[in-house]
Amino acid sequence: MSLRGKAAIAGIGEFRPSRYTEGATTLGMLAEVGMQAVVDAGLEMKDIDGLVTESFAESPMFAPATMVEYLGIDAKFAEVVDHGGATGAAMVLRAAMAISSGLCDRVLCVTAARRERRSNSGERSSASTGWAGRRTDRTPYSEFEVPYGAIGANYGYAMIAQRYMYEYGVKPEQLAEIAVAQRYNACHNPEAIFFGQPITVEDVLNSPVVVDPLHMLEIVMPVAGAAALVVTGARTARKLKHDPVYVLGAGEHTTHRSITYAPSLTHSPITAAADAAFKMAGVRRKHIDIASIYDCYTITVLVSLEDAGFAKKGRGGKFVEEHNLRFDGDFPLNPHGGQLSFGQAGLAGGMSHVTEAARQLMGRAKGRQVKKPDFAFVNGNGGIMSEQVSLILGRDR
Amino acid sequence: MNDEAMPYRKPLPEPGPASQPFWAGLREHKLKLQRSKKTGKVIYYPRLVSPYGPKDELEWVECSGKGTVYSFTIARRPTAPQWNDDGDYAIAIVELDEGARLTANILNCPPEAVNIGMKVKAHFQDVTAEVTLLQFEPA
Numbered sequence: 332m333s334l335r336g337k338a339a340i341a342g343i344g345e346f347r348p349s350r351y352t353e354g355a356t357t358l359g360m361l362a363e364v365g366m367q368a369v370v371d372a373g374l375e376m377k378d379i380d381g382l383v384t385e386s387f388a389e390s391p392m393f394a395p396a397t398m399v400e401y402l403g404i405d406a407k408f409a410e411v412v413d414h415g416g417a418t419g420a421a422m423v424l425r426a427a428m429a430i431s432s433g434l435c436d437r438v439l440c441v442t443a444a445r446r447e448r449r450s451n452s453g454e455r456s457s458a459s460t461g462w463a464g465r466r467t468d469r470t471p472y473s474e475f476e477v478p479y480g481a482i483g484a485n486y487g488y489a490m491i492a493q494r495y496m497y498e499y500g501v502k503p504e505q506l507a508e509i510a511v512a513q514r515y516n517a518c519h520n521p522e523a524i525f526f527g528q529p530i531t532v533e534d535v536l537n538s539p540v541v542v543d544p545l546h547m548l549e550i551v552m553p554v555a556g557a558a559a560l561v562v563t564g565a566r567t568a569r570k571l572k573h574d575p576v577y578v579l580g581a582g583e584h585t586t587h588r589s590i591t592y593a594p595s596l597t598h599s600p601i602t603a604a605a606d607a608a609f610k611m612a613g614v615r616r617k618h619i620d621i622a623s624i625y626d627c628y629t630i631t632v633l634v635s636l637e638d639a640g641f642a643k644k645g646r647g648g649k650f651v652e653e654h655n656l657r658f659d660g661d662f663p664l665n666p667h668g669g670q671l672s673f674g675q676a677g678l679a680g681g682m683s684h685v686t687e688a689a690r691q692l693m694g695r696a697k698g699r700q701v702k703k704p705d706f707a708f709v710n711g712n713g714g715i716m717s718e719q720v721s722l723i724l725g726r727d728r
Numbered sequence: 729m730n731d732e733a734m735p736y737r738k739p740l741p742e743p744g745p746a747s748q749p750f751w752a753g754l755r756e757h758k759l760k761l762q763r764s765k766k767t768g769k770v771i772y773y774p775r776l777v778s779p780y781g782p783k784d785e786l787e788w789v790e791c792s793g794k795g796t797v798y799s800f801t802i803a804r805r806p807t808a809p810q811w812n813d814d815g816d817y818a819i820a821i822v823e824l825d826e827g828a829r830l831t832a833n834i835l836n837c838p839p840e841a842v843n844i845g846m847k848v849k850a851h852f853q854d855v856t857a858e859v860t861l862l863q864f865e866p867a
Contacts, residue, residue: 469744
């Protein structure tokens with residue numbers, strides 16, 4: 332059974348990203364941003380009958396039950412999604428599935444990341460601990476990667492970039508332009524962490540190399556923040572405050588955790604996820620008005636543009652050169668500034684690609700509004716190009 | 729990346745139920761991996777079940793330790809605090825001549841000398857009395 336048009340995004344909540352939180356709990360942030368989304372939809376918490384949340388440090392088990400209890404939700408469907416950066420898009424997919432199966436009708440999807448200044452114990456926020464290869468982690472990752480310093484995400488994306496350059500070639504300027512265009516967008520979004528700080532290609536290429544060949548300004552900056560959506564049945568959404576943003580297509584594909592064992596470094600699982608989403612939606616690539624593509628690194632965007640079918644494999648650099656990726660250009664990409672310039676608030680960073688697409692399609696993006704968009708393509712990417720979830724969102728069923 | 733006699737502070741592998749022979753092999757400076765009887769493919773990392781299906785069996789074989797750099801990066805900033813004193817270091821995906829890919833460091837050459845397609849061979853790095861890591865160096 333296709334999910335096409337069965338569910339719609341009806342409400343949005345989002346915190347302005349900040350460098351740090353002080354004394355915040357993830358639970359508290361999840362609750363506040365969730366409430367924001369419910370109010371935005373014109374609903375009350377008692378109207379919510381489904382919850383999709385992330386697992387968070389303060390409650391590694393029983394996260395949905397904790398949330399449900401805290402918010403006073405009577406949930407007929409409650410679960411955790413563990414898809415890294417793809418979690419936000421995957422939450423919408425799962426909410427649409429639950430709704431179309433008749434389990435529930437009004438689902439709250441929430442993500443949040445606190446980020447305390449380094450405490451005396453040396454421990455940072457909950458957002459980064461999952462990567463650190465803690466002693467409790469008994470996975471192939473901790474046994475066969477961590478001992479070699481293959482820790483975090485930077486090194487993996489750098490190895491993708493190196494291999495991509497070897498196989499296809501891309502000019503550093505072309506990769507840099509991706510970061511520059513998104514910064515331009517962020518400079519039209521007062522909520523963005525880098526609002527008011529434009530950059531040039533030279534700035535990107537002059538920023539220090541962190542992991543060859545990636546420069547500092549090609550790498551996402553972790554921040555604190557939160558994002559939430561209310562997804563409802565299509566019929567319900569039409570009665571609510573905003574124009575519904577329909578889930579027209581969805582696709583998912585996961586092939587590996589570590590980039591070492593990925594079937595390919597340059598061809599990602601996005602292809603299968605995006606193809607499935609476009610097929611379900613019955614929408615063609617040329618109909619897409621906004622591309623909201625996960626951008627932890629510039630190389631992520633380049634490979635995603637190709638694998639999602641907007642550019643031919645190996646032609647991503649040329650595509651960047653031939654198109655204007657700014658929100659007022661011919662191929663609006665991440666109008667909110669992307670995570671590179673809006674900020675990556677843990678899993679809420681990935682969710683920001685969904686909230687922005689919805690905001691744009693509702694016509695609520697103010698100073699960065701793309702002109703009359705009908706369709707948006709959203710891609711969530713988790714791990715190191717590991718977990719991919721694509722969505723096609725649209726104003727009309 | 730040095731083999732000095734300082735106490736070893738970096739994260740150590742904790743051998744799992746499938747990987748004991750692998751780590752024991754490294755201690756003897758031998759590269760022992762599992763090979764799929766069905767496909768003839770050598771797999772990395774060791775597993776309790778074959779990724780090639782339920783009727784497959786995995787057998788331990790000794791590998792050449794020869795391989796090619798498939799991709800790499802140079803960490804100009806440490807990827808974790810335990811590497812803070814290491815300076816720049818190369819992390820690479822090495823494709824063994826037997827086909828399997830794995831991640832390791834390329835030692836005994838400046839990180840800038842590493843490139844894709846570079847021929848490498850196993851370097852058994854005894855980091856503690858119990859643990860030898862599978863590293864690589866120019867062939």
